[in-house]
Amino acid sequence: MQYAKANIPTSYGEFNCIVFRDSSYMEHVALVKGTICKKEHVLCRIHSECLTGEVFGSLKCDCKQQLDLALKTISEVGCGVLLYLRQEGRGIGLGNKIKAYALQEGGADTVDANLMLGLPNDTREYGPAAKMLKMLEVSSIVLMTNNPDKVNAMKKANVKVSQRKPHEANVHKEALAYLKIKKEKMGHLLSIK
Numbered sequence: 001m002q003y004a005k006a007n008i009p010t011s012y013g014e015f016n017c018i019v020f021r022d023s024s025y026m027e028h029v030a031l032v033k034g035t036i037c038k039k040e041h042v043l044c045r046i047h048s049e050c051l052t053g054e055v056f057g058s059l060k061c062d063c064k065q066q067l068d069l070a071l072k073t074i075s076e077v078g079c080g081v082l083l084y085l086r087q088e089g090r091g092i093g094l095g096n097k098i099k100a101y102a103l104q105e106g107g108a109d110t111v112d113a114n115l116m117l118g119l120p121n122d123t124r125e126y127g128p129a130a131k132m133l134k135m136l137e138v139s140s141i142v143l144m145t146n147n148p149d150k151v152n153a154m155k156k157a158n159v160k161v162s163q164r165k166p167h168e169a170n171v172h173k174e175a176l177a178y179l180k181i182k183k184e185k186m187g188h189l190l191s192i193k
């Protein structure tokens with residue numbers, strides 16, 4: 001359910017910040033620009049939380065760069081929504097992600113590290129994102145993502161995805177190996193070689 005709403009000024013202009021709470025008090029966020037209600041082809045980014053990258057500036061991944069690119073793109077178009085889902089570490093949580101990072105220090109890649117912990121590679125659920133779009137009365141979305149699984153998950157959750165828009169940000173050299181694994185093992189549609 002929609003719990004709170006206020007405008008916030010950002011480096012990319014003003015966004016309407018809407019907090020949704022689910023039954024377990026998990027707070028997901030929608031940052032809305034312009035009028036999206038009853039609109040078709042709404043520019044949409046469905047973004048998963050990454051404390052290390054987005055708050056601490058870790059260079060191990062491209063999350064912060066993708067977040068900034070999404071806000072910038074929505075701002076330039078003047079209309080769209082960013083859904084920020086509290087699914088840290090592809091859903092395994094912060095502590096487990098750091099355990100996975102420790103295994104990565106020993107040579108494991110991002111997929112194998114999760115599996116070595118006895119955890120799935122990706123436990124994220126997109127039902128909450130679908131519910132938020134329904135509550136915001138968005139008719140269809142142009143989804144900014146490189147992840148085909150995310151497109152399929154949203155379609156499965158009965159969201160009309162009219163188009164996938166590639167979402168490749170400039171990344172640091174420290175994240176290149178991680179991106180290669182996302183391309184090779186997770187099927188992300190990335191241009192890096």
Ligand SMILES: Nc1nc2c(ncn2[C@@H]2O[C@H](COP(=O)(O)OP(=O)(O)OP(=O)(O)O)[C@@H](O)[C@H]2O)c(=O)[nH]1
Pocket residue numbers: 046047048049050051061062063066087088089090091092096097100101110114144145146147150167182188
């Ligand atoms: N378990 C784990 N999670 C990670 C790792 N690196 C980043 N993440 C998490 O991965 C999530 C982002 O997923 P990505 O695979 O980068 O991208 P995506 O959302 O699937 O696809 P895009 O829409 O193209 O960005 C965030 O929740 C990050 O915290 C890692 O090495 N291990």
Ligand SMILES: [Zn+2]
Pocket residue numbers: 050052053054061062063064
């Ligand atoms: Zn990250």
